[in-house]
Amino acid sequence: MIRLKAILFLLLLSFSGFAQQKRSLTHDDYDGWESISSTIITPDGHWVGYGIGPQEGDAKAIFVNHDNASLRYQVPRAGNITFSNDGKWAVGKIEAQQDSIRKLKLAGKKSKDFPKDSLFILSLADGNIEKLPRIKSFQTPEKEGNWLAVHFEKEDKKKKPDDKSENDSTAKSATDKKEAKKKEPKTDGTQLLVRSFDGEITHVIERVEKYGFSEMGEYLYFVLATQDTLDNAAVGLLSLKDGKQTILDSGMTKYTDVAFSKELKHFAYVASGDSLKSKKPYYQLYLNIIGKDGVTKIVDQSTEGILENGVVSKSGNLRFSEDGERLFFGVAEDYKTYAYEEDSTILDEERVSLDIWGWQDNDLQPMQLKNKSREANKTFLAVYHLKSGKLVQLGDEKMDNINLDKEARYKVAVATDDNPYRINFSWDTQIGRDVYLIDLENGDRKLVAKDVAGYPSLSPAGKYINWYSYTDSTYVAYDITSGKLIDLTGSISDDFYDQLHDTPSMPRGYGSAGWTKDDKGFIVYSQYDVWKVDPSGKKEPVNITKGLGKKENISFRREVLDREEEYIDPKSPLILSAFNDHNKKSGYYIGDIEGKENPKELVFTDHRYYGLEKAKDADKVIVRKSTFQEYPDVYATDMTLTNLVQLSHANAQQENIKWGTVELTEYMTLKGDSLQGLIYKPEDFDPNQKYPMMVYFYERRSDSYHNYITPAPSASTINIAYFVSNGYIVFVPDIKYDIGHPGKSAYDCIIPGVQSVVAQGYVDENNMAIQGQSWGGYQVAYLVTQTDMFKAAGAGAPVANMTSAYGGIRWGSGMSRMFQYEHTQSRIGGTLWEKPMEYIENSPLFFADQVNTPVLIMHNDEDGAVPWYQGIEFFMSLKRNRTPAWLLVYNGEDHNLRHRKNRKDLSIRLSQFFDHYLKNEPAPLWMTEGIPAVEKGKTLKYDLSEE
Numbered sequence: 001m002i003r004l005k006a007i008l009f010l011l012l013l014s015f016s017g018f019a020q021q022k023r024s025l026t027h028d029d030y031d032g033w034e035s036i037s038s039t040i041i042t043p044d045g046h047w048v049g050y051g052i053g054p055q056e057g058d059a060k061a062i063f064v065n066h067d068n069a070s071l072r073y074q075v076p077r078a079g080n081i082t083f084s085n086d087g088k089w090a091v092g093k094i095e096a097q098q099d100s101i102r103k104l105k106l107a108g109k110k111s112k113d114f115p116k117d118s119l120f121i122l123s124l125a126d127g128n129i130e131k132l133p134r135i136k137s138f139q140t141p142e143k144e145g146n147w148l149a150v151h152f153e154k155e156d157k158k159k160k161p162d163d164k165s166e167n168d169s170t171a172k173s174a175t176d177k178k179e180a181k182k183k184e185p186k187t188d189g190t191q192l193l194v195r196s197f198d199g200e201i202t203h204v205i206e207r208v209e210k211y212g213f214s215e216m217g218e219y220l221y222f223v224l225a226t227q228d229t230l231d232n233a234a235v236g237l238l239s240l241k242d243g244k245q246t247i248l249d250s251g252m253t254k255y256t257d258v259a260f261s262k263e264l265k266h267f268a269y270v271a272s273g274d275s276l277k278s279k280k281p282y283y284q285l286y287l288n289i290i291g292k293d294g295v296t297k298i299v300d301q302s303t304e305g306i307l308e309n310g311v312v313s314k315s316g317n318l319r320f321s322e323d324g325e326r327l328f329f330g331v332a333e334d335y336k337t338y339a340y341e342e343d344s345t346i347l348d349e350e351r352v353s354l355d356i357w358g359w360q361d362n363d364l365q366p367m368q369l370k371n372k373s374r375e376a377n378k379t380f381l382a383v384y385h386l387k388s389g390k391l392v393q394l395g396d397e398k399m400d401n402i403n404l405d406k407e408a409r410y411k412v413a414v415a416t417d418d419n420p421y422r423i424n425f426s427w428d429t430q431i432g433r434d435v436y437l438i439d440l441e442n443g444d445r446k447l448v449a450k451d452v453a454g455y456p457s458l459s460p461a462g463k464y465i466n467w468y469s470y471t472d473s474t475y476v477a478y479d480i481t482s483g484k485l486i487d488l489t490g491s492i493s494d495d496f497y498d499q500l501h502d503t504p505s506m507p508r509g510y511g512s513a514g515w516t517k518d519d520k521g522f523i524v525y526s527q528y529d530v531w532k533v534d535p536s537g538k539k540e541p542v543n544i545t546k547g548l549g550k551k552e553n554i555s556f557r558r559e560v561l562d563r564e565e566e567y568i569d570p571k572s573p574l575i576l577s578a579f580n581d582h583n584k585k586s587g588y589y590i591g592d593i594e595g596k597e598n599p600k601e602l603v604f605t606d607h608r609y610y611g612l613e614k615a616k617d618a619d620k621v622i623v624r625k626s627t628f629q630e631y632p633d634v635y636a637t638d639m640t641l642t643n644l645v646q647l648s649h650a651n652a653q654q655e656n657i658k659w660g661t662v663e664l665t666e667y668m669t670l671k672g673d674s675l676q677g678l679i680y681k682p683e684d685f686d687p688n689q690k691y692p693m694m695v696y697f698y699e700r701r702s703d704s705y706h707n708y709i710t711p712a713p714s715a716s717t718i719n720i721a722y723f724v725s726n727g728y729i730v731f732v733p734d735i736k737y738d739i740g741h742p743g744k745s746a747y748d749c750i751i752p753g754v755q756s757v758v759a760q761g762y763v764d765e766n767n768m769a770i771q772g773q774s775w776g777g778y779q780v781a782y783l784v785t786q787t788d789m790f791k792a793a794g795a796g797a798p799v800a801n802m803t804s805a806y807g808g809i810r811w812g813s814g815m816s817r818m819f820q821y822e823h824t825q826s827r828i829g830g831t832l833w834e835k836p837m838e839y840i841e842n843s844p845l846f847f848a849d850q851v852n853t854p855v856l857i858m859h860n861d862e863d864g865a866v867p868w869y870q871g872i873e874f875f876m877s878l879k880r881n882r883t884p885a886w887l888l889v890y891n892g893e894d895h896n897l898r899h900r901k902n903r904k905d906l907s908i909r910l911s912q913f914f915d916h917y918l919k920n921e922p923a924p925l926w927m928t929e930g931i932p933a934v935e936k937g938k939t940l941k942y943d944l945s946e947e
Contacts, residue, residue: 022658022683025725027907029657030713031056034650036624038079039634041066041613042087045620047124048647049081049090050634055712056900058098063090063124064647066620066636073127075120084146085217088125089197091138091148094118116153121197130199136190145217147240150193151208189225194238203243209233214260219290221267223255226276235269237290248288249295254281259318259327264290266386268318268327280335283312285384287327298327298384301334305391306382309334313379321408325386326440328408330379331393362422367814381413383440392443399445402438403457406566410462412480413438421451426816427831428823430470430506437465437480448478449485453506460567461519464535470506473497475524477535488533492541494526494550500700502737504822504829513558516568516593523558523568530556530576532595542595545576553582556589556599561614561621568593573639575612578604584664584705588612588641602641608632608706614639622647626708628662628680658683660724664705667756669736670748676702677733677753680724690764692918693729694718695754695790697746698776700734713903715896716773716796716858718910726911728918731757735779739829743782743842750779751787767791767918771910773858774798774866774895775825778844781874784855785847792917794910796858797866797895799826800874801845805867806832812864812895848877854884856913858906860893886913886927908942922946 031054038051048066053059061078065071073090081092096115104114119132134153141147189207196202209225217240224234234250235258249255252271259268267288274281285299301311316330340346357365368375380395381402394413395402402415418425418433425431432451438444448456454467454476465478466488473496475488489496501507513523513530521532528549532542549556558568559575574591576599587604591597603609610632611624619639626632631651635644662680669675678701682691696718709721720730733753737745750770758765768789772780773796780795799805808817821828821839828838840846855878859871871887878885888909890902897903915921925941 022656024658024727025711025722027713027722027904027911029653029711030904030907032653033711034631035710036632036634036648036650038081039611039613039622039624040081040083041615041620041622042083042124043085043616043618044087045615045618046087047083047090048622048634048636049083050648051079051081052648052650053079056098058095061090061092062648063122064636066622066647069636069645069647073122073124073129075122075129078120082140084148084197085141085144086146088123089146090120090122090124091140091197092120093135093138094120094131119150121148121199123198132193139211139213141213141217142215143217144215145213145240146197147213147217147220148195148197149211149213149220150195151211152191152193154190185227187225187227189227192222194220194240201243203238203245205238205245210255212258214264215262218264219260219267221258221260221269223258224250226253235271237267246293249286254283254314256283256314257316257318257329259320260290261320261324262322263324265324266290266320266327268320268329270312270314270316270318270329272314281314283314285312285318285327285329287386298389299329299382299391303391305393307331307333307380307393307396310380310393311335313377315377316379319408323409326408327384327386328404329382329384331382331395332377332379360423362419362425364426364809364814364816366809366811367426370814385441392440394438394440394443399436399438405458405460405462410458411440412458412462413440414456414458414465415445416452416456425819427818429819430823435465435467435478437478459515459519459522461515461517463519466512466522468509468512470508473507473509475509475512475522475533477522479535486535486537488522488535489524489531489541492526492531492533494529494531494543496524496526499527502739503824503827504739505824511557514568516570519567521568525557526550528553528555530558530591532593544574544591544593544595546595546598548599553580555579555581556591558591559588559612561612562616570594575602575639577609577612579703581703584703586706603644606706608708627706628708629659631708631710658725659721661685662705664702665756667733667753670752671738673736673749675734675736675749675753677731677757678702678705679757680720680730680732682724682727682729685762687760687762689762691727691729691762692767692914693731693754693757693763693769694723694914694918695731695733695750695768695770696720696776697733697735697750697770697772697779698774701732702734713900713907714910715898715903716906717776718771718794718914719907722907722911723914728914729757729763737827739827740835740838741842742827743779743786743844745827746779747783747786750783751789754789765789769793769914769918771914772796777857777866778826781844781855782842784851784853785844786850788852790853792856792914793853794856794858794913795874797863797871798844798857798859798874799866799870800843800848800877801870802826802828802839802843803832803836804873805870806839808867808869810865811862811867817867845873845877848874848883849881851878851881851883854917856886856888856910858888858890860890860895860897862892863895865895905940912942912944 034054036050036052040049049063051061058077061075061081063073077094078092116134119135121130136151136153139149187207189209192205192208194203205222207224209223211222213220220238222236226233234247235255236247238245252273253276254272257270267290269286270283272281272283284297286295287298288295310331311334313330313332319328355365382393384391398417399415402413404413415436415438416433421431432453434450435448435452435456437446437448453470456465456467469476474490477486477488497507510525524531529543529545532544545556556576559577570593574593576589576591578589579586586609588602589599591599608626614621623635624632634648636647637644660683665677665679711721723730733750735749769792770780770790771794777795777798780793781798784793806821820826832839857871861868875887912924916923922944925943928945
């Protein structure tokens, strides 16, 4: 009996062990891997909401009680979630099941036949849920008011199940039916329901085209669509205090921009009375005194002061000043007509189509074509003064970049003009701009500074204009009263520009946190610390973090907990994010805005923290936390940031997956510099075994030490989680560059880094590979011309020939590629004619005969960043030299793959390619046989060869 029990016990242990046995990731795992998005918290902090869903399939919304994580509600297929302003309700869209949509697509159905979205309204008090079908959109007021507006789709006109059949004796005749259909009014407008969340108060408005709440939810505006092609569109207001609906204006054909003044005295809108068929409708600006009948047309194309040949723009971003005395709007240039365009005697096939590239153009023709729509709809800022009835044109072709303060409170604005320097933009993106101060009362412009390499903005109290000056790496302020320029940081002995900067350009600054109340202090970041500077110069600069950052290698940065703040309130807690750039710990400290006390640690651990969000009216927060092994779930805590309570639990399936670990390593480059890298190891790592190793790189990546890597199909690079789970070591080294020698710099950093990992004894040095994309792809192409230490290589969108790439176009933006060689990532530091040898020495194409490593290239035929012909040049050079090489070209795809079907395909081919060379797995048929053009779209040839 005892022996039988022992046998049964051993069997149970055996089955238990088998049940818990982990497996490696497969490509089939990607679809089910979850991600969390759209985290929100109620103003009182009692409830937290977030969306969670797989990469393919139906998502869901989760609502969790901040104080009791076991109290939660779940809404399947829900997204676009928000809370009511009183925190008692949650609302969002419910989408149709993806499987249902897929089946309809397979059946040949069109989008109009797909199920429509629904709306859910969830009571957080008891979990009761109400659903409304067939909705187009919904809105809630931005700040106050617990109202909900729901815009419905058109009614489904399909025959209902209880409709009478055509054979029914009572059925209408065909003539009657035709008459009924004929009489049915035609309109694009649909029903709008405005209600309290509990449904006790409801208002219904028919034929609505667009709508929206005032900021505090006192009013809702609505625009009625035209009906039966009549001029019967209208704009109106619904008072949510008493339910009164008022039509302000009707008889126009189109109503566009609207705006409420902050104190709700005025309502403004833009409208046109021109025919709906008009190709060039004219718009006018109208004003209503809320609560009174009638509207006044205040601006049209004939109004005194408007831009010469200007018209009111239909999309000019209407807004009132905080005091409601000024109304800002956009003015566009009047529609130009051309005899050639209007000549109806010319057939379309007779019209000339060409692009003319002019040396005198500020922007290249491809860039102009890319921005054609934006330029055609460009607007220039104007202001209408309500008291005087005066229109002041502020912007024009020269001055089209004008920035008001956040609340449009002050009578000045900041403007910049880069036209004198714009022609240089194609080869130097750090062009200057002239800075002006504009008087909103009369439009006068005062030159503040010329050729500023920075981005100026107005301080919250309107006393200063400030910017980071790239040319001398300092922060500058302009005193509006005295007209003097102030160097804010030049006297401080700290580092305010990027200390790791290694491109032939002006270094960026570390940024600023903004201004304190009344512009008394400017808060700016050095490499590690936080400084407060008195722009008046009366007080010495104060190191708020007391030098602790520089002493401990910790970068401190202020966390913005109130998204609506205009300035930094000295009375509010100063929460600082903290990141140690040596050991990669992170967390949060609490600081002292006066700099009297040292920052005090709240939480600082071997994790990555981000997404800190505070409830508007309570000291309750949520935060995300991750490591390579831990998905960044949502945690609840308070302002002490202690006792983090986990609210979400994504990817439970990971418990059954072989994952891995990551460790930080340091090594010396061939030039004697100390760099860091990341070594990812399989979960069941045995230091006595020899593992194949993948090496991936892109600039500096060691700061991502605690980043979770989601298993997902590849847009361009290897998925580290997948390869580690499948028995690979993955090494990610940092790279430091010397100007003029990017290729050699990569070699000097990557090769000794690889050797340092090999020296640890667990890497099979005969089975190592490299892979990278874009800039990383270029470095892969360069390295295989310099060494045979890698058994295989993967190069995505590589530049192979810098001499031909230099003169090319980045088709995604329409810009010349010159700037990146002369000033940015490619790091040559001069023109092709100034440094021809550097361009050649750094081009893999010129050394293609030295490549012995099999290479898998991906370069797509609509790449907007690196010209497709670069991949072709590299492939042809390898093919010409009989080096094994494959070029994957995804049709219609960009620099990185956008379509999931192609990402899945690339992931399979990457793993098959490297498994073949590093694990001695059979090669797939696409490698051994290829896919001839006649077989394109008929087979994928993932099958492994039998050789």
